[in-house]
């Protein structure tokens with residue numbers, strides 16, 4: 001177990017990647033305070049993990065809610081070692097030309113308030129506890145923090161903003177608190193859109209992501225759990241002391257896609273006189 005005696009607070013931990021991170025961190029020995037909107041889902045997670053998890057209901061746009069989350073975490077588990085700002089919404093790739101001008105301001109506010117202000121507030125309320133514990137922050141970014149077409153201009157702008165937030169906060173909090181980001185790629189989850197664009201009832205899992213992600217060099221759509229290892233690495237106190245201000249592209253290789261083909265390996269086996277049967281059966 002790599003995270004024994006560590007205490008983590010995560011936002012958006014009741015579904016998708018956040019919920020997989022909760023499972024993984026509990027497996028690794030951590031205690032986890034889960035902040036989410038759905039009381040029902042929080043109850044389910046508490047039932048699943050018993051006294052290793054505490055659920056706190058609220059909205060990441062509310063300072064009071066997040067303050068209560070930090071206080072509850074400390075009351076229950078004594079400290080906060082790792083904060084994981086993760087709650088987010090997506091814009092389903094809605095282009096600027098397709099956003100009605102009377103909806104633009106409202107949609108902008110909603111996207112930025114959840115995706116950026118929510119991260120800022122969570123850092124603000126956890127700050128004294130994180131400094132005390134010489135802890136760390138791990139933010140969920142996205143491929144959209146680096147490349148176009150992972151969303152529309154609203155989502156892409158929020159995730160680029162978070163890249164800046166990691167750099168600035170890593171600077172401001174060094175050497176007491178390490179701040180790092182994991183730019184995960186596409187995954188079929190409950191991810192929804194802004195109500196301002198009437199996208200709050202649609203989820204990313206309603207789309208056929210499988211086809212699109214065969215075009216990532218990794219060759220398949222990854223699961224939420226596949227993304228959890230990077231969070232464990234950044235949370236551990238061993239082996240990663242140099243990691244602060246680090247931004248990990250953890251998206252199945254989207255940044256090394258070729259122009260003529262997605263990977264350069266089409267005839268690799270043939271050139272090496274190998275067949276699929278010659279490859280080791282590994283658990284990937």
Ligand SMILES: NC(=O)c1ccc[n+]([C@@H]2O[C@H](COP(=O)([O-])OP(=O)(O)OC[C@H]3O[C@@H](n4cnc5c(N)ncnc54)[C@H](O)[C@@H]3O)[C@@H](O)[C@H]2O)c1
Pocket residue numbers: 011012013014015016017018035036037038058059060061086087088089090114140141142143144184185186187188189190191192204
């Ligand atoms: N799914 C993808 O393809 C993908 C790709 C790259 C990055 N991401 C990022 O991963 C993170 C997690 O998303 P996910 O895919 O697991 O989706 P998800 O919807 O399953 O998880 C996001 C969580 O955030 C919560 N949330 C949303 N608005 C909130 C608010 N105002 N207050 C409190 N909680 C709120 C949701 O209820 C949900 O539990 C997000 O930051 C997202 O941008 C997702």
